[in-house]
Amino acid sequence: MTILAALIAFSCGTSAAFASIGADDATAAAEAPVVDLAPNARSAILMDADTGTVIFEKNKAEKLPPASITKIMTMLLIMEALDEGKIKLEDQVTTSEYAASMGGSQIFLEVGEQMSVNDMLKGIAMASGNDASVAMAEKLAGSEQAFVQMMNERAKELGMNNTNFVNVNGLPAENHYTTAEDIAIMSRELMKHQEITNYTSVYQDYLRKDSENPFWLVNTNKLVRFYSGADGLKTGYTSEAKFCLSATAMRDGFRLIAVVLGEPNTKTRNAEVSALFDYAFAQYTNHTLIKDGDFIGKIKVEKGQLEDIELKADHQYSVLLRKGEKTDDIRFELKYDENLKAPIAIGQPIGKIEVYKGDALLKEYAIESPVDVDEASWWTMLKRTASKLFLIK
Numbered sequence: 001m002t003i004l005a006a007l008i009a010f011s012c013g014t015s016a017a018f019a020s021i022g023a024d025d026a027t028a029a030a031e032a033p034v035v036d037l038a039p040n041a042r043s044a045i046l047m048d049a050d051t052g053t054v055i056f057e058k059n060k061a062e063k064l065p066p067a068s069i070t071k072i073m074t075m076l077l078i079m080e081a082l083d084e085g086k087i088k089l090e091d092q093v094t095t096s097e098y099a100a101s102m103g104g105s106q107i108f109l110e111v112g113e114q115m116s117v118n119d120m121l122k123g124i125a126m127a128s129g130n131d132a133s134v135a136m137a138e139k140l141a142g143s144e145q146a147f148v149q150m151m152n153e154r155a156k157e158l159g160m161n162n163t164n165f166v167n168v169n170g171l172p173a174e175n176h177y178t179t180a181e182d183i184a185i186m187s188r189e190l191m192k193h194q195e196i197t198n199y200t201s202v203y204q205d206y207l208r209k210d211s212e213n214p215f216w217l218v219n220t221n222k223l224v225r226f227y228s229g230a231d232g233l234k235t236g237y238t239s240e241a242k243f244c245l246s247a248t249a250m251r252d253g254f255r256l257i258a259v260v261l262g263e264p265n266t267k268t269r270n271a272e273v274s275a276l277f278d279y280a281f282a283q284y285t286n287h288t289l290i291k292d293g294d295f296i297g298k299i300k301v302e303k304g305q306l307e308d309i310e311l312k313a314d315h316q317y318s319v320l321l322r323k324g325e326k327t328d329d330i331r332f333e334l335k336y337d338e339n340l341k342a343p344i345a346i347g348q349p350i351g352k353i354e355v356y357k358g359d360a361l362l363k364e365y366a367i368e369s370p371v372d373v374d375e376a377s378w379w380t381m382l383k384r385t386a387s388k389l390f391l392i393k
Contacts, residue, residue, distance in 0.1 A: 037279055038272040042242070042262025045180040046276045048284070048320045049188050049248065049255040051363060055280050055320075060181040063162055064261050067236030068105065068128045069178075069244050070170030072186050073151045074136065075124060075234075078117070079193040081140055089118040093139045095131070102130035104171055107207060107215060109135060119207050125199035126217045128235065130169040137168045144168055158185050172238050180259040187233055187246045187257045192315070200224070200232030222266070223247055227274055229281075233257075243269040249277050254286045287327050289355060290317040296367075297334050299350060304342035304373040305380065309350065311367065319355055319362050329358045336367070344373040 037056050038044035043064055046056040054060070081087050093116070095109040107123040109115065109131045115123075117139075123132035137147035144167065151165045160182035166173040190196055203225045207215040223230040229249040236244035243263040249256055258276040263269035290296065296311040311334075319330065336351030344350065348369045355363040 037276050038260050040264055040268050041260040041272060043180040044260045044272070044276070045184050045258070046280060047184045047188070047257045047259075048280070048286070049191055049250075049257050050286050050316070050318045051320050052185075052188065053320045054181075055256075055284065056276060057181070061162055061179050063177040063179055065172065065176060065238065065241040066170055066178045066183060066261070067238045067241035067244050068130075068170040069183055069234050069236040069246050069259075069261075070165060070168065070176070071124055071128065071133055072183065072190055072234050072246060073154065073165065074133050074147075074168045075121070075196060076186060076190045076193075077140065077147070077150055077154060078121065078124075078136055079190065079196055082117075083193070087117055087140065089116065089121075091117050091139075093117060093120055093135050095135050096138055098144070099131050099134040099138060102134055102169065102171070104130050104169075105220075106131040107217075115207070121199050122202075122205060122217060123207060125196070125232075125234070126202060126205065126219045128169075128220050130171060133169040155182070155186070158189055160185055170236055170238070170241075172240055180261055183246050183259045183261075184257050187248065187259070190233065191248060191255065191257070196233075197231045200234070201230075221245065221247065223249070223270055223273065226270075227277065230277075245269050245273055247273045247277075249281075251281055252285075254281070254284070256280050283322060284320055285323050286318040287321050287330060288316060288318050289330070289332050290353075292316045296353075299336050299340060300338070301344060301373050302339060302341040303376055304344065305376045306371070306373050309344070309369055309371065309373065311370070314370070317353065317355075317365055319357075330362075331356050334367070342373045342375045344369050344371075346370065346372045 038058055043059040043062045045054060045060045047054055092114040095111060095113045097111045100109050100111045105128040107127050107129040120132045120136050123129035134144050137144045141147035141150055147168055148165050155163045163178040163182045164175055166176035201224050203219045205217045207217060220235040227249060229251040230247060232248045233246045243266055244261045246259045256277055258273045260269055260272055290313045292313055292315055294313045296313055298308040298310050300308055332353050332355045334353055340350060346369055349366055350369050351367040353365040353367060354361060
């Protein structure tokens with residue numbers, strides 16, 4: 001099999017916003033600090049959201065109850081449904097008797113009450129509404145259990161190998177567990193949908209604002225008000241799980257995700273997440289390789305309805321470096337199969353980007369097809385061959 005490599009070198013210091021790579025693939029820049037940055041947490045992880053590089057971890061693979069952090073997956077499936085056109089923000093969601101019966105954190109939906117998807121998202125993201133979570137699950141899948149199946153399937157697709165969901169809101173249930181590492185993975189995936197911060201970053205708002213019974217929302221994540229750059233994502237608490245948080249913050253285009261589980265109280269939880277952020281923002285930065293929308297290259301397709309797949313970055317790609325580290329010898333190579341043949345499905349892996357610092361491989365980013373490519377008909381192939389013959393001089 002022939003591999004065609006197109007080499008392009010970069011030496012710029014621009015900040016990045018997102019790149020897709022596994023959380024275990026650390027660059028040479030990331031070295032875990034000796035100091036325990038989350039001494040009171042049962043489990044914790046600090047990750048560069050752009051590259052997935054783990055900067056700090058503590059018992060990251062320990063299976064623990066996540067409480068309402070579960071709702072990150074709930075919100076992810078809602079955002080994906082919005083992107084796919086299955087629902088719209090203005091669509092009305094009718095509250096079932098079952099959804100209205102949820103205890104714990106809620107927005108006090110009444111049986112038969114209708115609320116827009118937009119307002120349901122507010123209720124989930126800000127007030128951690130268990131009732132809103134179930135109502136949205138029923139809207140999208142017909143029942144909570146059908147939606148839970150979707151959650152677990154999506155978790156497997158994301159490589160969340162130590163996760164099992166039993167419900168959509170994180171209320172205590174047997175065999176409902178995840179890990180700090182898996183939470184960071186789904187948090188990164190949710191942050192692909194930047195619109196989610198329209199909900200998770202707001203400190204206070206109202207539901208039913210123009211009704212006789214307006215409901216005041218106050219974000220359960222106080223960091224969005226008190227920590228510079230914080231704009232999400234989700235808190236959690238049950239007596240079993242203790243105080244949990246998956247938080248994200250961005251400064252100068254450098255986005256971090258910090259997860260802590262099993263903290264003793266909210267004050268300690270917020271202080272330790274802040275310490276994790278402070279450490280990374282002081283020590284690290286991102287180096288941009290490819291900007292969102294940049295042309296990456298073309299890949300030829302044998303016997304395809306399209307002769308070439310044009311690749312443009314749908315997000316920015318970067319590597320994590322320590323501040324002050326030189327970037328003039330960082331480059332990337334686009335590699336793909338020269339004999340790629342149709343049919344090709346959208347999302348099918350068709351190549352990769354390899355990032356080097358000198359001769360050392362730092363990162364690999366999978367490249368997926370942005371389009372479906374059907375096999376060309378015999379008539380198309382005939383015309384294509386004929387046109388090439390006439391061009392021969």
